[in-house]
Amino acid sequence: MGCDGGSIPKRDELVKQKQKAAKVDQNILNRVHWFSCALSKKALSAPVVSCGLGKLYNRDAILEFLLDRSAYGDGDLICKHIKSLKDVVTLKLEPNPSFSESHSPSLTNHDQEPVARYVCPITMKEMNGKQRFVYLDTCGCVLSEQAMKEIPSKSCLKCTKPFEPINVITLNPKPEELEVMENALAEKHARILAEKKEKKKAKANKKELEAMNGADPNMLSTTSSSKRKLDESTTPGGANLQDQPFKKQHLSTSTKAPTATAAKPSLSSTHSLTAAVAAKVAEQMAANASVRPKSSAIQSLYSNGRASKENFMNR
Numbered sequence: 001m002g003c004d005g006g007s008i009p010k011r012d013e014l015v016k017q018k019q020k021a022a023k024v025d026q027n028i029l030n031r032v033h034w035f036s037c038a039l040s041k042k043a044l045s046a047p048v049v050s051c052g053l054g055k056l057y058n059r060d061a062i063l064e065f066l067l068d069r070s071a072y073g074d075g076d077l078i079c080k081h082i083k084s085l086k087d088v089v090t091l092k093l094e095p096n097p098s099f100s101e102s103h104s105p106s107l108t109n110h111d112q113e114p115v116a117r118y119v120c121p122i123t124m125k126e127m128n129g130k131q132r133f134v135y136l137d138t139c140g141c142v143l144s145e146q147a148m149k150e151i152p153s154k155s156c157l158k159c160t161k162p163f164e165p166i167n168v169i170t171l172n173p174k175p176e177e178l179e180v181m182e183n184a185l186a187e188k189h190a191r192i193l194a195e196k197k198e199k200k201k202a203k204a205n206k207k208e209l210e211a212m213n214g215a216d217p218n219m220l221s222t223t224s225s226s227k228r229k230l231d232e233s234t235t236p237g238g239a240n241l242q243d244q245p246f247k248k249q250h251l252s253t254s255t256k257a258p259t260a261t262a263a264k265p266s267l268s269s270t271h272s273l274t275a276a277v278a279a280k281v282a283e284q285m286a287a288n289a290s291v292r293p294k295s296s297a298i299q300s301l302y303s304n305g306r307a308s309k310e311n312f313m314n315r
Contacts, residue, residue, distance in 0.1 A: 030129030031114060033172045037061050039072055039079060044117065049088040050135060051081065052185040053178060054171045062088060081185060092140045092158070094121040120144035121158050122151065133171045138163045142171070 033056070036043055040061035047059040055078070064071045065079055072078075082088060096119045116126035125131045125144045132145040141158040148157075148168070155162045173181060 034116070034127060034129040035114060039065060039075060046093070048091045048093060050091055050169070050171065051079070051088050052137075052169065052188065053081070053181050054135075054169050054173050056091075056171065057088065059088075059090065081189075089135065089137050089140050091135055091142050093118040093127075093142050095119075096126060118142070120147055122147035127171075129172070134168050135171060136161075136163050136167050137169055138167045145170075 032041075037058040038055040039057050042058060042061070044056060045058060049057050049059050049062055051057070057079075061072075062079070062082065062085070065075050065082070066084065069075060096116055099115050099117050114128065116128040118127045119125060120127070120131070120133070120143055121141075123144050123146055125146065127133050127142070127144075133142055134145055134148060135142045136156055139156050139159050139161040141156050141161075143157060151157055154164075170177060170181070
């Protein structure tokens with residue numbers, strides 16, 4: 001048929017078919033996700049942390065990544081949502097009593113069944129990927145999903161700390177669940193940012209109100225003190241108000257009901273005020289007399305001797 005010695009081509013050699021997606025061994029994926037750090041690819045060792053997407057990390061690797069985001073080649077793709085240690089939760093894992101370093105998992109030896117480092121504290125199921133596990137972001141306790149379903153409770157089964165359904169995070173979720181968790185995490189970050197802005201705005205408004213409330217008494221006291229000083233320093237005619245306290249005392253005592261004890265201070269203050277005014281008038285007249293020459297008529301009025309002529313006033 002091919003004129004080359006009887007070779008016959010097959011259909012798959014002549015017709016191109018769509019390539020099938022390569023299937024990855026689930027056991028290998030479980031070992032990668034549940035026994036190694038998602039960032040450094042090293043074996044998980046305490047302390048272990050997890051993010052809002054349920055990935056497992058070594059805390060040391062996260063610290064190195066936050067200090068230098070180029071420390072790991074694919075760090076920006078794996079941990080792009082981690083900006084600080086507040087974005088991860090330190091997990092409280094229950095050690096597996098049957099684990100030993102000789103049973104540590106190997107990615108190359110597929111014949112040996114790995115023994116998980118950690119187990120569920122309620123069901124004692126190993127955390128090896130065959131059972132679904134969750135953690136609570138309120139306390140960090142890790143439990144199997146089976147324990148959460150069999151013992152429904154609104155408080156942690158291990159530490160009895162209360163939680164809400166939104167606080168339950170699935171560890172190493174499926175791809176379809178991962179998309180939902182990414183959207184929920186973005187909404188959570190947006191909500192936290194909005195709450196921070198509201199708190200900052202409320203704090204600024206509170207400080208402004210406190211400043212305004214604190215300024216009013218000071219302004220009032222400053223105004224009253226200035227007015228009091230002005231009243232004490234000047235009079236309506238421009239004279240010194242040294243005798244002003246006596247006048248204020250006279251006014252205050254006159255408004256009160258007359259009593260035997262209050263009458264004496266009122267009379268004394270009145271006499272003192274009259275004497276002071278008379279003294280001022282005399283001083284002013286003496287000053288005027290020294291400046292202007294006195295006429296003969298005025299001199300005759302203020303002369304010490306009697307007038308020589310008698311009139312109707314001195315008869």
